[in-house]
Amino acid sequence: MFESIAAALGPEIYQYLLAGLVTGLLYALIALGYTMVYGIIELINFAHGDLFMLGAFFSLQLAIWVGAAGAKGQATGEFAVLAVAIMLVAAPVFCAALNVTVDRVVYKPLRNAPKLAPLVSAIGVSFIFMNIGVFWMGTYDLNFPELIPPTNLTPGYRVEFTYQHLMVIVVTLPVMVALTLFVRYTALGKAMRATAQNPTAAQLMGINVDRVIAATFAIGGALAGVAAVVYGLYVNSAGYQMGFQTGLFAFTAAVLGGIGNIPGAVLGGILIGLIEKLGTGYVGDQWRQPLIFAILIVILIFRPNGILGARTREKV
Amino acid sequence: MSLRGAAGYWMVAGFVLLAALPFLQGRYIATYGTQLIPVLCFAILALGLNVVVGYTGLLHLGIAAFFGIGAYVTAILTTSGFPFASSFLVAAVAAMLVAAAVGVATTAPTLRLRGDYLALVTMGFGIITVSVIRNLDALTDGTKGLTPVSPNFFPGFDDPVFEKSRPGWKDSWRGYPRLYYLCLAVLAGVVIFLRNLERSRLGRAWVAMREDELAASCMGLNPAKLKLSAIALGAGLAGLAGALFAISQDGTTEPRAYGFERSMLVICCIILGGLGNRPGVLLGVVLLVGYDQIVTSMLDNWLQEQKVNPEGKEYLKVSGWRLFIFGLALILMMRFRPEGMLPAARQKRELHPERDEAAGERAAKAEAEAKDKPVDRGKKNE
């Protein structure tokens, strides 16, 4: 029976599934940044997608400085491994530092303000990031060097599995596992979970809530930085508008899985990735976006707190 | 004079000034007047969103979709490509009803979602609507847009032909200054209607629900009905604004005009101006839309005349910094005046119960003394 369904869908189904999975892992990585910040301070960090965009620009700049890419982002064929290594270290640091700074300057004074205030500030930060992106790299999409080649590793099979796919999986999966372990077992991770549950109680138990929040922003930013590098190496382009679209899908992924929930964000990301690719394949590329949001709405109607989200009690 | 009175005073003064505008002397008066027509439409749109976000506290991120539905319903009912050939009055009423119906139909199943989930669903609805408009070529003509939207005003009567008595004046009611006055009158009507509504049973029930849904439902209010009525009214006003916008643009322009960016801009307008407060919302629209569409281009033209930027560097242009200034304004506003420029009196009273509006100076003095124990702003939320 499975075979007959697969036949009806055509031989491309496997490729769609693979592409969906890989894209989904990338969305998940960004979604984690949304979900962690939301879990702690209930802020939809609208600027997160644009932070990701700046991370991609920073990585591209690094590649140019190292000499792995020319001024137009074309690969020079040299220093590829060195550049990737430097990017994977420097871009997360850059994004983490930027995210923490923004938190300190913009969101921190608003901790006790009504909920809309930090949300609107985040929209403001997003605009500023976008403007910086335009000044930095201009308005056109730029080529991101193919430091990892899209060479097929499985010739003769129905699925083309390339070095780029492999790279995404090799980088993102360990990061996610490490994050889960970190949140579950380290002292800081426990402090994060405690703060997420009840900031006042956490403070009473001797947890420095401000430091925990800063650490959350740092980790979220670093994840966006990793995602930026991997995304750049996978799609081989960077542009100032990439943050909005990718951030939107990542945020959707976070909500779909249950915002504030780490496994939920990963699940949501992968789901969105799969819907996106299968939607392009069987419905049409122009219907990709409405399809994703329609499915999101339907799922939320039946599971109002996301797929893995816990029921929240109404505070009186 | 009480603060509420002051805000109302300025609003009336603003309306009088706007009404006098077409009779002023000046070469560009007609241009400014025409530029103001879409601003007036956005003001109606913002007031509609204010019903949803300001009165009932539902964060709706897809209001521009209703704006678009209004514009497209008007276009479908009036353009020559369809067999309806309705008049403007019919089309505008239909635009309001369809937008309100879509609002109710799409919100009803999602009412049990919590705040942020609902925000995402409304955003998703907005994005779906624009995609459908863009992709459903048979109905909407895709990105080509439906033109021309030039119906009669009354059903069954031919339009009067006006005199072009001043430069820039058009002979049709769809042109400046008749359309300008129509939009201004509709806006004034909406303002008065909302003013009365705020004081009605329904308006007070909305506020009660915004403040504490649980307590409100214990008092016998039905939150679902209240939310749906707010969405219906907000979406209906947005649809009306869309109908006027389609007339002013003589077409539906591009589907993009009804997208997420428009929703964000309107949200920013009402938050910057003062959530829940009509004069504040209008001020926000004037400031943000005015800055975006009028002030930047004026400043850029001025800069160009000064010839300070012969090579055309982007960072030497005001337009290059638009997003930056926009973002900075939002951040500073939230930091130093999160209640908006002209906040709703009720919100202020809730924040400072000790302050009596009638005894302004005395209360201000008392507050200055009580400066050592600042009032926790977080209370507003609970």
Place this chain on the structure above:
Amino acid sequence: MGNRKIDRRKFLATGGVAAVGAGVLALSGCGGTPKPTEKEAPKPGDPTPGTKETIRIVSSLPRTGSARGQTNTIVNGIQMAVEEYMADANSKFVIDYKDWDDATAASGSWDGPTEKANAQKAVADPDVMAYIGPYNSNAAKISMPELNEAGLVQVSPAVTWPGLTKKIKGVAPDEPEKYQPFKPKRVHFCRVCTTDDLQGPLAADFAAEELKVKKVYILNDKELYGEGLAKLFRQRAEELKMEIVGDEGIDTAAVEYGGLMTKIKGTNPDLVYFGGTTQSKGGQIAKDLVKSGLMCPMLAPDGCYEQAFIDSAGAANLNNRTYVTIVGLDPSQLTGKGAEFVKKYKEKFKTDPEAFALYGYECAKVVLAAIIKAGKKDREEIRKAVLATKSFTDGAVGGAEGWSFDRNGDTTLRQVTVSRVEGGKFIPKKTITK
């Protein structure tokens, strides 16, 4: 934060003063009085500065957002033409060129109300004698009626929707009359670029004859320009008995098109035609085609004819397999005045001119030639002179014979050149004249 009441009063007072101030400014016509000519920096070779009359030329193009790169080159071209005019000691007028933006920060691209306001501002300013622009066909639909009523000549460097000027198959039944409300009928709009109904079909001819294409997959960006071209390409391709193995719109908001490429690969086409521009992800489509292992060539229209397209796709992904059609000739094919322009442009801006720089220059040249011919500051005379342009050779693209405006305001230069990307540059392969 202490004394809120007073703060608010002060705020209201200042707000009020500001509002009244703004009102007074508006009353006084706010820049309504044109700056006197003395303010213009006298150009070298200008014998008596300040005695000449000022003529203002405005352009209305999206200067914010993603189209900025292309409009920059248009503005460069216009500026060069204006400078050439001003450098001529015999010129009768002082040309004051204004570069207006029809985009807003909020939308990131052209905006209806802004384009309309630009048109009205131009009409209201008695010094404005010509309106160059807009860049987008839908924007033209908004500004054209305003300018038509005022009789202000409008020359566009980039608007290609056929329905704006003429009745052909595929345009709306009430086009183009609905853009010409003035009675009796008068034509005020013309364009130096040719329309989509030439480029689309000729691209299909090229695909059939030169590339021997049997199966084609057509993509479009769901914009007026790209979708229109894709439709016209398809019509011609069907006439030529090509098999259309796929025809769909893409989501231009997407970052990559891996899924789409898998789908295309399943149909095994000989050619992918992309109706769209660099901003609507032309570069990414080309890149993902290669990445998915599709070996067929790609054909794109002049919206992709710019260095930014090659840069964004990565030259290595395009070389020897990507064809781009342009209207007219490639800048490298130009001779005479065109070659001169290319040389001067390179000296001034340190890059090769792109096709849109040529059109921008051409627009301004046509307008300036008409101003010289009319000899006086009169909108009607200048409009007539522009539309009467015949055998125009002063610009960059006219060559030896020059081109003319037909009675609809369309250029008679009906040439399409197909270029192939080789070594990271566009190399012209074939010029088709019709």
